[in-house]
């Protein structure tokens with residue numbers, strides 16, 4: 001049993017493909033076909049135009065005629081062509097007569113609609129039966145018998161099965177049959193409803209105990225999600241009837257749901273195959289029990305543009321008959337309820353309906369409960385629009401724990417509000433309602449978190465592409481493939497901005513050549529504009545990466561965290577700002593379930609903050625911190641010599657990429673104060689920068705003017721420093737700029753360190769931190785290594801980005 005849909009028979013080219021597929025069957029086959037794609041809509045439109053009294057129906061009829069004639073012209077030659085054309089023309093004349101009749105009488109009944117609705121199938125099946133050599137044709141309307149409920153006829157299965165068996169039970173060869181059409185006991189045309197050709201095929205298959213039903217369509221099968229939204233969606237190889245039914249209900253328009261029932265009852269395996277890609281394996285729907293190895297969910301489906309109507313009132317609690325009245329009122333108005341959710345308190349019921357029916361539903365409810373609304377037993381009938389229902393479906397969800405927990409946790413972390421939830425006790429489907437604007441994000445996170453996608457994605461918005469930002473991109477580029485292969489993690493750059501321009505692209509920005517693309521396509525930037533664009537994009541698993549030294553960029557962190565965008569920052573300004581602001585950012589991140597990470601703020605790529613967090617979280621108490629925290633200053637004091645004066649060492653530190661973009665931040669001790677503040681705060685103590693005593697080693701006067709003044713004048717300190725250096729050398733000591741915290745006292749300043757001290761041998765730009773804690777007491781914990789440099793810092797930022805993904 002084969003069935004070909006509207007696209008599969010929509011053109012001469014496709015009908016040729018249908019012929020190839022049918023001819024390649026080894027077995028006898030009944031082939032049900034739909035009307036040429038779009039024709040049924042045109043026929044019904046012509047009828048509607050006719051009843052409205054416009055002549056436009058003639059235009060529609062002409063188009064219908066031309067479309068069929070063109071197909072015949074392309075498929076047939078010579079006398080055969082004329083004969084088929086003649087027959088097609090007769091059918092079209094008959095259609096035209098009925099529609100002209102409608103226009104003259106000014107009446108269009110359901111009965112007439114059923115009569116004309118099946119013309120498309122009659123035409124297509126006739127043409128195809130002529131085109132496939134030796135194929136015969138059978139009139140489905142004579143075999144499939146229904147009641148007389150025109151427009152929504154119910155099949156009389158016992159009569160239908162008898163007629164189908166009698167006509168086709170012993171059939172050998174290929175027989176083409178129109179889908180959708182049926183007739184009542186009087187022989188008048190009826191139809192099987194939307195998607196009815198699938199149903200026709202299933203009825204034939206069940207009546208004839210077909211070995212297989214193949215539904216040939218224009219997609220490769222049931223996909224895990226809508227491929228227009230989830231590029232990583234893929235074909236589900238096998239599903240149960242129940243899973244197929246659930247997925248079809250929720251938007252995956254691959255198969256018409258009632259179709260499943262006859263084949264399900266008979267256990268006939270059903271394939272979904274692609275006419276345009278017949279080699280693809282397709283999806284197989286069978287009654288076999290879910291395979292324990294299958295993923296817990298098979299697919300995700302959604303319906304957009306629905307409305308949620310909530311009826312609420314304390315007067316509903318414990319009162320019987322409320323739901324009955326509610327649903328009867330809606331049924332009387334022919335309103336289909338797509339989702340129902342009622343809390344066990346019985347204080348409110350929410351139902352989802354198609355937005356087109358929302359007004360009618362609200363009115364029906366208000367009039368049914370007029371009395372209860374008047375006397376306050378019901379105090380709210382609220383309609384919310386522009387919503388979508390999302391559903392996950394899978395037999396393996398049954399009795400597996402943690403699915404709902406994981407589902408709602410992931411959705412929540414991404415800042416998507418769930419407005420209603422429904423799960424049946426069958427545990428086959430969990431459905432929930434979100435805003436239309438959150439649909440794409442929801443589908444993405446759910447698809448990904450249930451490993452329907454091959455990989456996990458982190459979407460990066462970068463700010464600042466100087467030394468650290470530039471190195472970060474190079475490292476991501478070098479490591480991208482490995483992470484994808486070994487960790488199934490895709491780091492996707494979706495936004496880049498410098499202080500002039502920004503570029504955002506949901507599909508990803510290739511790191512190769514991104515600067516050119518930013519120049520060519522970038523829009524004028526600005527922190528607020530970039531932040532607004534990121535929030536507007538509402539993309540899942542996103543992280544904002546700040547690689548600037550800007551004082552302003554941290555002002556957008558709170559808004560971003562509030563929009564569930566994680567922050568990874570090399571910029572120390574936020575974590576060392578007012579204590580209240582630091583706490584606020586951490587607390588927003590915690591409440592929103594996103595990350596605010598700044599490991600590189602102290603000791604660049606060294607694992608200092610994470611280690612400190614581990615100590616404190618596991619109950620240790622930090623008693624003392626002693627540290628060399630400035631890569632720049634350590635480098636300077638290791639490089640200064642008789643030949644290299646202080647001013648030159650500052651220049652070198654800048655060239656090496658150790659210093660801040662403005663090196664005065666390092667020389668004045670501000671950078672070290674920031675780092676000490678962060679360490680003390682992360683140790684669990686409250687501290688402001690005013691609480692830190694700074695012992696400067698360069699007079700303030702050098703920091704007061706412009707950066708150019710600084711570079712012009714700084715060599716004035718060289719002579720004095722050289723004298724001091726010689727004395728120090730003679731005493732076999734060295735300078736270290738040390739940060740210290742103990743008993744609530746914090747200070748930073750230059751110290752003369754003797755041989756044997758842990759700081760003495762600290763080379764180059766290295767940092768060293770000593771934590772004395774209750775547990776690490778006699779021998780403090782020491783972390784030591786490169787404390788500055790673009791590559792190590794970028795690596796630390798990269799590690800934080802990976803941490804956001806939680807792999």
Ligand SMILES: NC(=O)c1ccc[n+]([C@@H]2O[C@H](COP(=O)([O-])OP(=O)(O)OC[C@H]3O[C@@H](n4cnc5c(N)ncnc54)[C@H](O)[C@@H]3O)[C@@H](O)[C@H]2O)c1
Nearest residue numbers: 464466467468498499547548549550570571661788789793
């Ligand atoms: N270099 C290191 O060793 C190191 C170590 C740890 C932390 N950090 C921190 O990393 C950050 C970056 O340092 P860097 O050495 O890469 O500096 P950099 O000057 O090379 O890069 C900063 C970039 O940010 C851009 N920028 C500044 N303000 C901006 C804004 N408002 N919007 C967009 N772009 C803006 C600048 O134009 C520049 O391209 C600093 O906060 C620094 O403290 C650096």
Ligand SMILES: N[C@@H](CCO)C(=O)O
Nearest residue numbers: 630631632658659660
């Ligand atoms: N300027 C900083 C960079 C690392 O935070 C330093 O020299 O230590």
